[in-house]
Amino acid sequence: MRIIEAVQYQGFWGSFGDLIWWFLWAFVFFTYLMALFAVIGDLFRDHKLSGWWKAVWIIFLIFVPFLTLLVYLIARGKGMSERGAAQAREYQAAQDSYIKSVAGASPSEEIAKAKSLLDSGAITQAEFDSIKTKALS
Numbered sequence: 001m002r003i004i005e006a007v008q009y010q011g012f013w014g015s016f017g018d019l020i021w022w023f024l025w026a027f028v029f030f031t032y033l034m035a036l037f038a039v040i041g042d043l044f045r046d047h048k049l050s051g052w053w054k055a056v057w058i059i060f061l062i063f064v065p066f067l068t069l070l071v072y073l074i075a076r077g078k079g080m081s082e083r084g085a086a087q088a089r090e091y092q093a094a095q096d097s098y099i100k101s102v103a104g105a106s107p108s109e110e111i112a113k114a115k116s117l118l119d120s121g122a123i124t125q126a127e128f129d130s131i132k133t134k135a136l137s
Helices: 016-045 051-063 065-103 107-120 125-136
Strands: none
Touching (some): 016 051, 016 065, 051 065, 107 125
């Protein structure tokens, strides 16, 4: 009579339950990494915090990562969101100014330029009309 029976190899995950646990832990780890990188990014975005305090936060993030991450999110979460919103506004303003510089003139300015070209004889009346309809559409 055998007391110990051989365990059959069931593959990498073994069973459906093992698969679910693996995905759960992968999700938790990915979420932890995202929060960690958000905190590190916020540390270096904060210009009011001195370099020494930033170093202290980083050291604690290295040696006691999970607890430090929770303490940082609780203690500095509001400022973290404010700095993120301010940076988003800066990016939006820079993008808007770039789009305005690349997009060209407003329709009325385009029509005025076309009218001056028509008056100088550089374009014909048909070309002026096509430019006017493009600007107004």
